[in-house]
Amino acid sequence: MTELTTEFWFPPAGQLGWFAPELALIATIVAVVAVPIILGRRARLSACVALLGVVAALLLTGDVGRRVAEEAAAGLAPPGAPPMLIADNFAVFFKAFLLLFLTLVTVLWLFGLTGRRPALARRFAAHSVEFFVLLLGSALGMMVMVSTLNLLMIILAIELASLPSYALAGYDKRDPAGAEASLKYVLFGAVTAAITLYGVSLLYGAFGTLDIPTIAAAMAGGGAGVGAALGLLGLCVGIGFKISAVPFHFWCPDVFEGATIEVATWLSVASKAAGLGLLLRVVTAMGSLDDALAITVGIVATATCTLANFAAYRQQNVKRILAYSSIAHAGYMLMAAAVFVPAASEAEPNLAASALLLYLLTYLFMNFGVFAATACVEWETGSSALSNFIGLGRRAPWLAVPMAVCLLSLVGLPPLGGFLAKWWLLVALGSGAAEHDRLWGLVLVLVLNTLFSLYYYLRIIYMMFLRTEWSRPAPLAPHVGGLVLVNACAVVLLLFGTLGARAVKLLADEYAVHLYAAPLARAAAALVP
């Protein structure tokens, strides 16, 4: 054995300061448990404590972002070793993104307390403390997922994000659908986690290190054997499960249908964002993908969006349709990873990364808008069956119109944010295909899939506005808070597509620079003995 470090290393406060958002989230988890001991278990109290903590973490992320902009990337590193955790531009974007979304989901949960019918609301509110501990725990895992390149930390982060999610899916344990959703989620999760771990053990065995940039440098130096390739494949299985890429997507529709709408909302955006962030980080650490790997990712992306779009056709439950829609969008975003090519210089925004960040940002608002609208209907009627949306245009116009706006944005029609996102993705695909000729197909796949997806999105809109003749249900009185959320999302999407288009693109560009500086420099340093 090499000599063991005799002294115990504890990260200095200066380094820990870079991870203030995570620490704030941990403190919030403790507070969510501790406060009810003093003040009594009340659902609203837990939600407010969680909300305060998350907003504090968001503010701290802004602070870290300012420091990162001044001092460039930093990390949490033992002396003489590559960092375990990284704080850079990219991580700051994803942390802010996840925390913003967490805030929205918590607000939606609060509205769900008063929006549901009393009997359901009581059942729903019964375990608020547990709910928020699990929710914040999974958020913490996702935040760590996007800020590390160490295999051990990646595994711990994926598990920290997954394990609470399994429990969240079956959070209402009296609901058989929730129990079944949880069962399917945990079974898929367990087997993919084991495969991922096996892959990671092979990577460690092949290169003797857990640091991905070092591994990438060794691979580029011609050290890649069968074990390394299998190991990389195993790691990709884990990431594919988190973003529900085909063929690891089976859990997604069942979990969305069985879980409560708030949990489905959280998983639909956060799990995919964290998975894509991690994937992009791994891809950047490798510099650029070689042809075979890029084509593999391209094929998976193609299969993911095509299969999801066709499977969505015959669904009768809006949550299931949205689950397949979210799988399709994960496929679109995967395409950006397939065409990732390093930009000419460090300070120049990377086209593919910028397209991905822009897409995620738009996707957050359009998906949250549709889910919040579905939540309003589910709270009132008790289910999210497509038949509950018939005539919604007359029964609740203030709900139906913004929901239609969000749906059209998911299709990608101008002048909405979704169009802008698809447009920049197409630009990135075009420029990436100039490097890898065979990726031109992806442009075609994206355009064709947008056309396929038109049908099922329009089907919901048709149900809401045009199919009223044979049923005249009573007018719906959706929850006011839910209405505000849905309308706000629709307005944001309109702004993204028109006046704010330039500002959003600049924002995405700002976080797509200096992506590969840190990993490559470290890998080069690691090679020097």
Add this chain to the structure above:
Amino acid sequence: MANLHGYLLLGAMLFGLGLVGFLARRNLIVIFLSAELMLQGVVLNLVGFGRFHRDLDGQAFAGFILVIAAVEAGLGLALAVLLLRRKGTPDVEAWRALRG
């Protein structure tokens, strides 16, 4: 040290047995056991590689995996109790209401 291959072979066998059990069995508890078996295969791999590379990363990793396996088993068994109480059978085929 001399037998890295032995450890890897045993690890791969445990992993493979777990995978086959996971896919072929229908009893909920056996399925969770199979998942645990797969993780133990990984642990053996990591410890073997750690010894081969002469550093502690592999063993430290194995320790973390034991924790992950324990948490997963806890969650899985809690779920198994919930499901058993509802349907009275450990057969996973009894749970197929969500489809499409």
